Amino acid sequence: MPDHRPQTMLDRGAFWTPVPDWSTATLDGNGWSARVVPNLHRLLVSGNLETALANLAPDTPSIGLWQISEGNIQALRIGRDRMLLTSVDPLAAEPGWNAEGYAVSLADDAYCTLELQGPKLRSLLEEMTFVDLEGESSSAATLVCGQLALLHSTADKQVWVHVETPLATFIWHWLERR
Amino acid sequence: MQLFSCPFCGPRDETEFTFGGEAGKIRPEPAPEVSAEDWSKYLHRVGNPRGATSEIWVHQTCGEYFLMERDTVSHVVSTTNALRKS
Numbered sequence: 721m722p723d724h725r726p727q728t729m730l731d732r733g734a735f736w737t738p739v740p741d742w743s744t745a746t747l748d749g750n751g752w753s754a755r756v757v758p759n760l761h762r763l764l765v766s767g768n769l770e771t772a773l774a775n776l777a778p779d780t781p782s783i784g785l786w787q788i789s790e791g792n793i794q795a796l797r798i799g800r801d802r803m804l805l806t807s808v809d810p811l812a813a814e815p816g817w818n819a820e821g822y823a824v825s826l827a828d829d830a831y832c833t834l835e836l837q838g839p840k841l842r843s844l845l846e847e848m849t850f851v852d853l854e855g856e857s858s859s860a861a862t863l864v865c866g867q868l869a870l871l872h873s874t875a876d877k878q879v880w881v882h883v884e885t886p887l888a889t890f891i892w893h894w895l896e897r898r
Numbered sequence: 899m900q901l902f903s904c905p906f907c908g909p910r911d912e913t914e915f916t917f918g919g920e921a922g923k924i925r926p927e928p929a930p931e932v933s934a935e936d937w938s939k940y941l942h943r944v945g946n947p948r949g950a951t952s953e954i955w956v957h958q959t960c961g962e963y964f965l966m967e968r969d970t971v972s973h974v975v976s977t978t979n980a981l982r983k984s
């Protein structure tokens with residue numbers, strides 16, 4: 721009699737969308753390209769943002785939607801009392817509650833940052849989000865490919881899209897299939 | 899697509915917002931003394947007015963809860979106001 725019992729446990733490894741190797745992944749579309757910004761340090765800050773910013777990254781402007789953030793530190797405004805700080809070098813911060821009225825969480829790997837650029841960036845973005853880029857919104861948070869993301873510029877025809885790490889795979893595959 | 903105005907972010911597409919409930923409902927307290935009928939009334943009975951209404955909405959992308967005055971017939975939003983002072 722044939723043995724119909726499975727020889728191994730069900731392999732669910734192939735069920736999930738494969739995650740690209742972010743250290744080498746690049747995409748070249750028609751008039752745009754994409755890559756992941758490597759090795760950024762990240763802090764999530766809640767509470768008194770003015771004081772937090774003065775302590776953690778003095779003279780760094782709060783960046784809203786589509787605004788240009790240049791330099792090695794980005795203070796990306798999520799909401800009225802919440803922001804994501806990204807930096808090339810780690811910022812000197814004690815995780816936890818600060819008596820001056822704000823809380824800091826280490827978020828180095830919690831987010832992934834996609835860099836998109838090129839002459840046809842604008843028409844790509846118009847497919848990725850409904851938001852009015854010229855709306856001068858104080859918050860960089862919006863929906864990108866239907867997912868919660870922070871969207872801002874870093875130079876002319878170049879944007880960074882910060883998403884929670886697991887969502888980066890989804891957005892990457894969205895871009896691959898565009 | 900309709901635009902709603904978040905008190906913090908400004909005008910955004912309706913898809914970024916979620917209805918949070920009818921404004922002005924006060925949770926009955928203290929819980930152990932609230933009858934099943936009063937809980938039911940608090941949880942399930944809504945005014946559902948035709949015309950002007952006050953509602954709590956949430957802007958999902960920034961996390962802001964706010965008060966929205968709108969018209970359920972014309973869909974015109976008259977005001978949106980932050981729920982906190984600062």
Ligand SMILES: [Zn+2]
Nearest residue numbers: 904907957960
């Ligand atoms: Zn908002």
